Amino acid sequence: MRIRDWDQSLKVRLLGEGIMNVTFWMFFPFLAIYFADAFGKGTAGLLLILSQIFSVMANLIGGYCADRFGRRYMMILAAIGQGLSFLLFAFANSPSYQSALLGFVAFSIASVFGSLYWPASQAMIADVVEEKDRSDVFAVFYTSINIAVVLGPILGGIFFFSYRFELMLFAALVCFTLAFILFKWTEETVPVSNKEHSLKGDTWFSVMLAQVKDYRVIASDKLFMLFVIAGILSAQTFMQLDLLIPVYTMEVIDVQSIMAIGDWDLTITGEKAFGLLISENGLLVALLTVVISKWATRFKEKNIFALSSILYALSMWMFGLTEWFWGLVIAMGVFTFGELMIVGLQQSFISKLAPEDMRGQYFAAASLRYTLGRTIAPISIPMTVWFGFLWTFTILALLALVSAGVYYYMFIKYEQQQMSQSIG
Incomplete structure (x- = not known):
């Protein structure tokens, strides 16, 4: 259109x-x-x-x-x-x-x-x-x-x-x-039926x-519950794009040279470095979403979901291990690739899990991955005071690996369920 x-x-x-x-x-x-x-x-x-x-x-x-x-x-x-x-x-x-x-x-x-x-x-x-x-x-x-x-x-x-x-x-x-x-x-575009419906x-x-109360569907559908739990765990990594990563970048980069040719030296401050990192993420998402989404459909979903969380974990470790600007750029590239792998697959998988007459409720409940994930994620900032940056990034990486395991287990159970339904 x-x-x-x-x-x-x-x-x-x-x-x-x-x-x-x-x-x-x-x-x-x-x-x-x-x-x-x-x-x-x-x-x-x-x-x-x-x-x-x-x-x-x-x-x-x-x-x-x-x-x-x-x-x-x-x-x-x-x-x-x-x-x-x-x-x-x-x-x-x-x-x-x-x-x-x-x-x-x-x-x-x-x-x-x-x-x-x-x-x-x-x-x-x-x-x-x-x-x-x-x-x-x-x-x-x-x-x-x-x-x-x-x-x-x-x-x-x-x-x-x-x-x-x-x-x-x-x-x-x-x-x-x-x-x-x-x-x-x-x-105004609200349907006439909504206007006529009395909510007084x-x-x-x-x-x-x-x-x-409608979210009780999570407790009654074990597969869907695993999907949401895995999503909340992985959200602790990608939510750091606006929380831990900017604080870390500001702290480790004061004024750093990023390119030197002869007497010419290009330097960058912490805030401008983070601005470039977030722009890198947005540019890669804008350019590669369709390409990577099509590529990902060639593989089994359980492998793609697990690999996405593994890449999130890898990027967290990479962030924690480097203070070099170009190292942070590479880490952001890995982070973004993990993000793009499941952009389209997540919504498709939710529709597979949802009964036809309950799709709206399932999609609404699935948003808990982000709402609860976003609520918990800021705890990473005080964690840097308690444990330091390296251990904070390491803990986030471990949560992402647990997420990968939960996704993989969920898909094994899903395949078993599909097999038993086909036999029945």
Whole structure:
């Protein structure tokens, strides 16, 4: 499906959200560094865990709000809320007032509004795009995010540490502009049946509890439970892209020469080094996702899932063993290859496990791999105080290896189940 054939709401959103994503990635990867410097690694890790708990709770009710109040309404509200949060963040880093604690509060509020925005955003795409074209549209939005991951950190390495106040003002302006675009050029897409469905007897809290109870499918399906457990374990590695890796890069690279020709010497600081690493990850994802996904389908799923976790483990050890910039670049390449191997296979495997009449519930429950993984992952920052960087990376690598073992065992049980069903 060509972009020019898209619904108008999708076209303007692609532009507005693209700019918003670039702005977001100009500061988000550096927040772990900012909070670690301000509060210390131990406190920063606990605060980031607390922030993610708020986001998980907001995500649980985000879909309910989108269904009850409308996609467009929630997206506009969330964009305005994020804009106000970034204004508060700017104030906390203004020339006349400095408060890292207020900055953390502002970031947490912005994260909550972001969790309210995305369920409505994804639902709107499903509302206006036919099923046969949805994967193409989602792919375009996914690609735009990865372009932002490439550009944002490079710019952020320049602006975040020297012009944080101005950057946050710009982020607020972008959010308000996105809200105006959504108000001016989009229409409500929530299905009529949703509007007619009475939810007056439900409170947001009762709906949230009902959604949590729906995850009982995990306990009743042992294979699916193994899949989620393995995903949570492997998430402790790839979630470090925005947590441990930036803190480590800043600590081990002060000013380092990365290229010397004669009298000419190119040096790089820690924050700019991390900006390049995160951009490397985004560029490789944008360029190689389709190629590696097609390559991976040629092999047995159990081998690909296990190998992905093994590569995550290898990359963690490589990060912990080197302070050389080009060594970190190689480690990031291994990390990204492990990420790309299972990008397409995960969703496909979930659909295999799910009964046809329960696919929505299974996909919703599968998101626990990320929500719980994201909540636990910040503990890696205080771990560096308790054990040091090398042992922290080693522990993360061991968790990834356990994940590989769980995946392999899960697929053995899955093959046995398929065999017994075919015989029966």
